[in-house]
Amino acid sequence: xxxxxxxxxxxxxxxxxxxxxxxxxxxxxxxxxxxxxxxxxxxxxxxxxxxxxxxxxxxxxxxxxxxxxxxxxxxxxxxxxxxxxxxxxxxxxxxxxxxxxxxxxxxxxxxxxxxxxxxxxxxxxxxxxxxxxxxxxxxxxxxxxxxxxxxxxxxxxxxxxxxxxxxxxxxxxxxxxxxxxxxxxxxxxxxxxxxxxxxxxxxxxxxxxxxxxxxxxxxxxxxxxxxxxxxxxxxxxxxxxxxxxxxxxxxxxxxxxxxxxxxxxxxxxxxxxxxxxxxxxxxxxxxxxxxxxxxxxxxxxxxxxxxxxxxxxxxxxxxxxxxxxxxxxxxxxxxxxxx
Numbered sequence: 615x616x617x618x619x620x621x622x623x624x625x626x627x628x629x630x631x632x633x634x635x636x637x638x639x640x641x642x643x644x645x646x647x648x649x650x651x652x653x654x655x656x657x658x659x660x661x662x663x664x665x666x667x668x669x670x671x672x673x674x675x676x677x678x679x680x681x682x683x684x685x686x687x688x689x690x691x692x693x694x695x696x697x698x699x700x701x702x703x704x705x706x707x708x709x710x711x712x713x714x715x716x717x718x719x720x721x722x723x724x725x726x727x728x729x730x731x732x733x734x735x736x737x738x739x740x741x742x743x744x745x746x747x748x749x750x751x752x753x754x755x756x757x758x759x760x761x762x763x764x765x766x767x768x769x770x771x772x773x774x775x776x777x778x779x780x781x782x783x784x785x786x787x788x789x790x791x792x793x794x795x796x797x798x799x800x801x802x803x804x805x806x807x808x809x810x811x812x813x814x815x816x817x818x819x820x821x822x823x824x825x826x827x828x829x830x831x832x833x834x835x836x837x838x839x840x841x842x843x844x845x846x847x848x849x850x851x852x853x854x855x856x857x858x859x860x861x862x863x864x865x866x867x868x869x870x871x872x873x874x875x876x877x878x879x880x881x882x883x884x885x886x887x888x889x890x891x892x893x894x895x896x897x898x899x900x901x902x903x904x905x906x907x908x909x910x911x912x913x914x915x916x917x918x919x920x921x922x923x924x925x926x927x928x929x930x931x932x933x934x935x936x937x938x939x940x941x942x943x944x945x946x947x948x949x950x951x952x953x
Contacts (some may be wrong), residue, residue, distance in 0.1 A: 647816030
C-alpha cells in the first residue's frame with residue numbers, strides 16, 4: 615500500500631493517503647507524527663510534501679554473487695580490507711552457500727529491482743579468485759543480486775564510497791521526519807534515535823526505549839535442532855505441524871534448496887505473503903541462493919499460494935509470468951569472458 619499523497623492541516627503533516635494495490639482503493643491514515651523511512655526512495659516522499667525539496671540521498675549500488683559452499687568450506691568468513699576500487703570485500707557463509715561482495719557504484723536510476731552490471735560481476739569474480747578455494751567462473755554463480763544504499767549526501771563528494779554510512783535525521787518545515795543512511799548492523803540504534811525524535815515532534819508520551827533487550831518475534835535460545843527452519847525460531851514448531859498434517863507439504867519444493875511446501879502455507883497464513891515473489895524473495899531466500907532452483911519452484915509455489923488465498927487460474931498464470939520475469943534477472947548470463 616504505497617503512499618500517494620500526504621495530508622496537511624495548517625501547513626503541518628497530519629497523515630497520509632495510501633493505495634491498496636490489489637483493489638485500487640485509497641485510505642486516509644492520520645497520525646501525530648509521520649516518519650519517512652523509505653531508503654533510496656526518501657527524496658520521492660519528501661517531494662510529495664514539498665515539490666522542490668532538495669535531495670538528501672545519494673543512491674549507491676552494491677552487487678553480490680552467490681556460490682556453492684565448496685568455494686568457502688567451513689563456517690569462517692573472509693574480509694579483504696582493500697580492493698582496487700578502495701572498498702572492503704567479503705565472502706560469507708550463508709544458508710549453506712557463500713555470498714561474495716560487494717561493489718559501490720553511484721546510480722541515478724532508483725529502481726525497486728536494481729540489476730547488477732556486467733562489470734560488477736566480473737570485478738567480484740576476479741577479486742574473489744584470489745581468496746577462495748578455487749577461481750569461480752560465471753557458470754559457477756548460482757544467483758546474482760544488487761541492492762541500493764541510501765547514503766546521505768555530504769557536500770560535493772564525487773564518489774559514493776567516500777560518503778558516510780552513518781544515519782541522519784531530517785525534519786522538514788511540515789514536520790515530516792526523514793531518516794536516511796545507516797546500515798543493517800545499526801538498525802536498532804537508528805530506530806531508537808528516530809522514535810525519540812518522533813516523540814518530541816508528535817508530543818507523544820515519553821517512555822524509555824526497550825530495544826536493547828527486546829527479543830524480536832520468534833526468539834528462541836537454541837535453534838541448532840531446527841535445521842533450515844531455525845530462521846523461524848519458535849514458529850518452526852507450527853510449520854512442522856503443517857507438514858505433519860499433509861505429507862506433500864513436507865517435501866522440498868526443489869532438490870537444490872531445503873524449502874518445503876509448509877513454509878509457503880505458513881507464509882500465506884501468518885506472514886502476509888501475497889505473491890510468488892513474496893515467497894521466493896522475502897519469506898524464503900530461494901531467489902538469492904539459487905535463481906534456477908527458484909525458477910523451478912515458481913509453479914508449485916503459485917499453486918499452493920493460489921489455494922491458500924483463494925485465487926483463480928488467471929491470477930496463477932499472471933503470478934507465474936511475473937515471478938519468471940523477475941527470476942531471470944538473478945541468473946548470470948555465461949559468455950566467453952573467463953570471469
